[in-house]
Amino acid sequence: WLLYFDIDQQISEFGLKSIVEQCHRLDRETMYMFYVDQFVDSNTNTPMNVHPNTFLVDATMFRTTGMYDEDFSGNYGYEDLYLTYYYWDQYGGQRAMLGDRQFFQDQNFKTTSLARDLAVNKAKLQQKVLMGMPRPHSFVRFHWQKV
Numbered sequence: 002w003l004l005y006f007d008i009d010q011q012i013s014e015f016g017l018k019s020i021v022e023q024c025h026r027l028d029r030e031t032m033y034m035f036y037v038d039q040f041v042d043s044n045t046n047t048p049m050n051v052h053p054n055t056f057l058v059d060a061t062m063f064r065t066t067g068m069y070d071e072d073f074s075g076n077y078g079y080e081d082l083y084l085t086y087y088y089w090d091q092y093g094g095q096r097a098m099l100g101d102r103q104f105f106q107d108q109n110f111k112t113t114s115l116a117r118d119l120a121v122n123k124a125k126l127q128q129k130v131l132m133g134m135p136r137p138h139s140f141v142r143f144h145w146q147k148v
Contacts, residue, residue, distance in 0.1 A: 002027075009108045009109070027059075066088070077119060
C-alpha cells in the first residue's frame with residue numbers, strides 16, 4: 002500500500018495505526034480518501050474536508066494505472082485532481098472514504114517561493130479530458146535504476 006499526503010499534512014498517531022490495522026481487508030482496486038482537519042484550498046480560499054492529494058492506494062494498482070502523469074510536472078496544480086477525480090475513475094477503479102474521523106490535519110503553511118499560476122496545468126487537464134484521458138507514456142522521466 003502507498004500512502005500519499007502533502008508535506009503540510011500531518012497524520013495523527015491514531016490515524017496511522019487505524020490505516021495499518023485496516024490494510025489487510027481493504028479492496029485493492031479502491032483509492033481511499035481521508036477527512037482532513039483545517040484544510041483550506043489555497044487557490045480558492047475555500048475550506049474543504051478532503052484533500053485531493055491525501056490518499057491510500059494499492060501499489061500494484063497504482064503502477065498499473067500509470068501513477069501520476071508527469072506531463073503536469075514543472076507547473077503548479079491539477080495533477081492531483083487529474084489523478085484522483087478523472088484518471089483514476091476511468092482506469093483505476095473506485096474511490097471511498099476510509100474511516101469517519103479526521104486522520105490528517107493541515108499544518109497551514111504554504112511554500113512562499115512556489116509560483117501558483119494554474120493556467121498551464123489547467124489547460125493540460127482540459128486537453129487530456131478531451132483526449133479521453135490517455136495513460137501516461139512513462140511514470141518516471143529521468144535516468145534511474147532499481148537498487
